[in-house]
Amino acid sequence: MIRTTVVLGIAALIGAxxxxxxxxxxxxxxxxxxxxxxxxxxxxTHAQGYFEEQGLDxxxxxxxxxxxxxxxxxxxxxxxxxxxxSPSLFNAIHRGAPIRIVSDKGSFTKDGCSHNAFIVSPEVxxxxxxxxxxxxxWGREPFMQFAAERAVEYLGYDLxxxxxxxxxxxxxxxxxxxxxxxxxxxxxPRLTHFRRQGGAVWAETNEVLPGHQISVYAFGPxxxxxxxxxxxxxxxxxxxxxxxxxxxxxxxxxxxxAEALDWDLALLQDVCWPPMRDDGLINxxxxxxxxxxxxxxxxxxxxxxxxxxxxxSFAEHARSVLDAGR
Amino acid sequence: xxxxxSNRQVVDSRWIPAIVVSIALVSWEGSARxxxxxxxxxxxxTIVISTxxxxxxxxxxxxxxxxxxxxxIPGLLLGAIPGFALGxxxxxxxxxxxxxxxxxxxxxxxxxxxxxPLVMIFLGVGEASRIxxxxxxxxxxxxxxxxxxxxxxxxxxxxxxxxxxxxxxKLLTRVVLPGSLPLVLSGLRLAANVTLLVTISAEIVMxxxxxxxxxxxxxxxxxxxxxxxxxIVISTxxxxxxxxxxFLQSALAPWEVAEPRR
Numbered sequence: 001m002i003r004t005t006v007v008l009g010i011a012a013l014i015g016a017x018x019x020x021x022x023x024x025x026x027x028x029x030x031x032x033x034x035x036x037x038x039x040x041x042x043x044x045t046h047a048q049g050y051f052e053e054q055g056l057d058x059x060x061x062x063x064x065x066x067x068x069x070x071x072x073x074x075x076x077x078x079x080x081x082x083x084x085x086s087p088s089l090f091n092a093i094h095r096g097a098p099i100r101i102v103s104d105k106g107s108f109t110k111d112g113c114s115h116n117a118f119i120v121s122p123e124v125x126x127x128x129x130x131x132x133x134x135x136x137x138w139g140r141e142p143f144m145q146f147a148a149e150r151a152v153e154y155l156g157y158d159l160x161x162x163x164x165x166x167x168x169x170x171x172x173x174x175x176x177x178x179x180x181x182x183x184x185x186x187x188x189p190r191l192t193h194f195r196r197q198g199g200a201v202w203a204e205t206n207e208v209l210p211g212h213q214i215s216v217y218a219f220g221p222x223x224x225x226x227x228x229x230x231x232x233x234x235x236x237x238x239x240x241x242x243x244x245x246x247x248x249x250x251x252x253x254x255x256x257x258a259e260a261l262d263w264d265l266a267l268l269q270d271v272c273w274p275p276m277r278d279d280g281l282i283n284x285x286x287x288x289x290x291x292x293x294x295x296x297x298x299x300x301x302x303x304x305x306x307x308x309x310x311x312x313s314f315a316e317h318a319r320s321v322l323d324a325g326r
Numbered sequence: 327x328x329x330x331x332s333n334r335q336v337v338d339s340r341w342i343p344a345i346v347v348s349i350a351l352v353s354w355e356g357s358a359r360x361x362x363x364x365x366x367x368x369x370x371x372t373i374v375i376s377t378x379x380x381x382x383x384x385x386x387x388x389x390x391x392x393x394x395x396x397x398x399i400p401g402l403l404l405g406a407i408p409g410f411a412l413g414x415x416x417x418x419x420x421x422x423x424x425x426x427x428x429x430x431x432x433x434x435x436x437x438x439x440x441x442x443p444l445v446m447i448f449l450g451v452g453e454a455s456r457i458x459x460x461x462x463x464x465x466x467x468x469x470x471x472x473x474x475x476x477x478x479x480x481x482x483x484x485x486x487x488x489x490x491x492x493x494x495x496k497l498l499t500r501v502v503l504p505g506s507l508p509l510v511l512s513g514l515r516l517a518a519n520v521t522l523l524v525t526i527s528a529e530i531v532m533x534x535x536x537x538x539x540x541x542x543x544x545x546x547x548x549x550x551x552x553x554x555x556x557x558i559v560i561s562t563x564x565x566x567x568x569x570x571x572x573f574l575q576s577a578l579a580p581w582e583v584a585e586p587r588r
Contacts, residue, residue, distance in 0.1 A: 065546075067546050068545055068546060070548055071366070071367055071548070074364070074366060074367075075364075075367075086546070086547075087546075087547040087548070088545075088546060088547050088548035091366070091547060091548045091549060092366045092548050095365045095366035095548075096364070096365050096366060097364070097366045137451065140542065140543075140546065141546070142546065142547065164534060165451055165452065165533075165534055166532055166533060166534045166539070167446075167451045167532055168443075168531060168532055170443070171443060171446050171451060171532075172451075174447075175446075175450070175451045180450045180451055181451060294547075299543075299547040299549075300547070301549075
């Protein structure tokens with residue numbers, strides 16, 4: 001009995017001192033994610049072992065929404081947060097949260113495909129001439145509202161004339177298809193389903209907001225302040241993942257994403273993969289436009305200059321390391 | 327212990343929550359001002375109160391309160407009235423109770439917010455779906471309490487009424503309703519609270535106006551002072567709703583509300 005207790009005690013002590021051999025000296029990091037195609041580069045970076053190449057032990061942490069996870073990033077519960085432009089990011093920085101944008105994670109490009117679009121119901125599509133949009137819906141996420149408002153204006157409609165109602169993504173698609181809504185903004189993979197069924201797409205967001213920043217990688221205090229060298233290694237891994245993603249629908253990328261998203265390969269082949277930049281740079285001008293929109297709505301404390309939210313050194317370092325190795 | 331000492335103890339104990347809350351608020355304010363709490367997560371109470379006053383003065387908060395109440399009140403009525411009626415039926419009829427009890431046991435535990443997508447298929451994406459979910463939430467506590475209220479009536483009352491040849495209507499008005507009233511009113515209070523809860527949840531998921539939608543927007547944009555201000559409003563609304571129903575209970579069933587003197 002005593003021997004068993006001693007053995008168990010020693011085993012517990014060994015366990016407490018570090019984990020399996022070989023992993024003890026690798027820094028452990030937590031990267032948030034949501035199960036969306038916009039997170040493709042994160043899945044590829046992880047699956048291809050680019051974090052391990054940099055000597056990092058990364059845990060992918062599933063999140064319900066990235067915009068509402070900013071406090072977790074600021075408090076160090078997450079080290080990296082990939083996510084869309086959000087007033088919460090800028091408000092947190094303005095109020096002193098130790099977080100910064102470090103790299104691009106997606107933008108609308110005029111020549112590329114569009115993974116978001118403003119769609120209309122069959123009845124509206126069939127109507128001759130300009131028909132009033134009475135009821136429309138888009139997502140609750142501020143950036144999607146921004147994109148949808150711009151799309152409506154692009155189509156020549158007045159926002160004040162539309163009865164805007166918030167409907168969850170899946171229900172929004174059904175509501176437009178069944179004619180309960182006149183129109184709405186939807187994203188992939190429902191956009192591809194809609195196109196396959198011959199649905200009418202009125203405005204593609206890459207035409208409405210060409211070059212606009214959609215999504216970014218943000219770092220928390222550990223990678224920015226406590227251990228920037230670790231941050232640089234993470235940046236190299238992430239940019240390598242983006243570049244692998246930018247090779248397009250290769251069998252390897254398809255396999256990784258089919259597994260991560262639980263989509264079938266045919267669907268992955270058809271959907272639009274959100275464009276990401278090979279150099280990790282962001283479009284600060286478009287971010288300013290988004291901030292001004294959010295400020296006007298009362299969602300933002302202040303419009304921040306790029307120096308306040310953007311830490312370019314990480315992307316620059318990653319780019320120089322990866323370009324040197326080419 | 328003398329009567330005076332006992333009274334003083336009662337008075338003192340009433341101050342305890344106020345003292346605890348005051349200490350918590352002063353500590354919170356001090357910590358926020360000294361920078362001991364991260365500003366992006368904890369606004370000071372004075373900032374929260376000033377945000378609350380501003381949002382009330384601008385009318386924005388009232389717009390959200392009105393939208394929530396215009397869902398809670400119809401939802402409560404549409405759920406509680408059928409719940410009450412079916413509760414009477416199930417309380418009086420063992421056959422009906424035996425027939426519907428398994429269905430009740432199966433449907434009652436389903437989180438009401440989870441049926442929102444299903445409701446939307448039938449009622450569309452507008453107000454009707456949100457009110458329908460709220461009314462489903464109100465239905466069950468009312469049904470269960472009404473049924474329990476009738477079943478706890480001493481059978482002797484039914485026997486006496488029967489011996490005196492009371493009609494069904496008389497039985498209902500003289501025995502069933504007065505006998506079950508305290509539990510029915512408790513059910514109404516429960517139903518009101520659950521309706522408020524589910525309405526706010528539905529607004530978080532699917533509404534552009536309403537307290538739930540306002541809470542979510544505040545969190546989505548990390549305006550924590552607005553988040554706390556809206557939570558204060560929701561809490562006040564809950565207290566007001568409960569107090570109103572308690573008043574109704576004291577008016578309709580005073581014998582149940584009055585606390586026994588010791």
